[in-house]
Amino acid sequence: MSNKCIIFSVCALLLTTSFSGFAEKTFLVGADLTNPPFQFRNKDGNPDGFEIELTNALCKSENVKCIYVVNNFDAQIPALIARKVDFILPLGLTPKRQKAIDFTDYVFHLPTRLVAKKDSNIMPQVKSLKDKIIAVQQGSIQEAYAEKYWRPAGINIKNYQDPEAIYEDLVANRVDAALCPSVAVSYGFLKTHAGENFELKGPEVTDADLFSKGSAFGVRKGDYETKTLLNMGLDNIMRNTTFSNIQKKYFGDQDLKVK
Template sequence: MKIMKLITFATLALSCHAALAAGETLRVGADLTYPPFQFRDSSGKPAGFEIDITNAVCQAMQVKCEYVVSSFDAEIPSLLAKKVDFISPLGATEKRRKSIAFSDFIYHIPTKLVARKGSNLLPDATVLQGKRIAVQQGSIQEMYANKYWATKGVDIVMYPDQDVIYQDLASGRLDGALSPAVAVTYGFLNKPEGKDFALVGPEVRDDVLFSIGSAYGMRKEDEKTRKLLNEGLAKIIADGSWEKVKQHYFGDIDMKVHQPEQAHAAQ
């Protein structure tokens, strides 16, 4: 009897949670200048890998997603000011964990240096001295470059979005850029203007600054949203929706976060 009562109570609790969530609108902080992860389609609507994943999560949890567009470096301040309920996936770094909470990991992509072919540049401060290297404002790439490269004579140039970085690379105003490798590949290298550029050197890693994966960001006290997103994410991974969206944008590239206890790593 005790076991049956516990089961009944658990079922009612889950039903109440679902009823509470169904039909709600969640405001999502987004930066639509980051193809193929986030961008505007031909009709001006939010599109991209992260947008499609987020829409699938919200659909799985029967809530509506409403995108609030801002620059990347304004997303966390907007979240803390309660202008949005959660923000699009970003690296769950130690520094960011001090101010916000994270969902379970969604994907991982390496950080690499992109430079003109034949430039002989490498992601090494001694090689990059005197060179103009771009980073996106508020990104983990900016934190890395400022910590390890700017202090050794590398000219770090901050940009509000990736599109402008690509334009200045193509025009010769930059020597290189430190960026997420997949975003550069599909947002620049695969286009005519990026034909003379390539990802150079090994993956740039730092156990303190970088996270092993990207996750949704939410306010620390908002346990309800965190649980809701985790449940939705688990559902779309289990039913194959996550893999379907990933295949659409990136084919067979492995973007899963590989670790023993994924569910607890980003918390």
């Protein structure tokens, strides 16, 4: 091989290496898009909502591309473990989930509340729930609570794949109440025309063994690179005005940050 050819080959290799070094990293993000205003499809069919905007801002701050992979909520963790996605949108850090996957730093906190018709005397207590049908989302911490405390007491628990189906059955009187994240049900249902006859009932429902202090992005066990990158991006949007601006857009002055 001539010296000229050798020089050309080396230069081509250097150019290829240089350009590949600048290639944008892509992450596949698990989402279910059935929980407005946190995540949903907009009128154009694209992912949208509070969590989507936060994730987009986080990815932008770290110069990575994020593509959403849509699946049912209760399929998010299995999809992550099976490497079908690189991380999943925020969910509560429950002890059970922490055995299966890792989490980033906290993103926000959502209290759990019972929602029912305004003229109903129903409360989140076993005695009040006798002979009632209570809706919960599959795979949620609300489902875990209802299955631990309410079903064994003889209360009818009905499981749903997504919140929108729960709201439809509340309006249609197919269930008497639903146990939900309060902020999600307030802005995704109670503030809509369909939910105008419903309200939150009783105090926040809590359980130290089941509920978490807050929600965070889910990552695979041992994936420290992704966890570190997400935490850096989260810290960036928390320190500047990005997080607070997106929060205000969807929830006004309500503060969702974990204290």
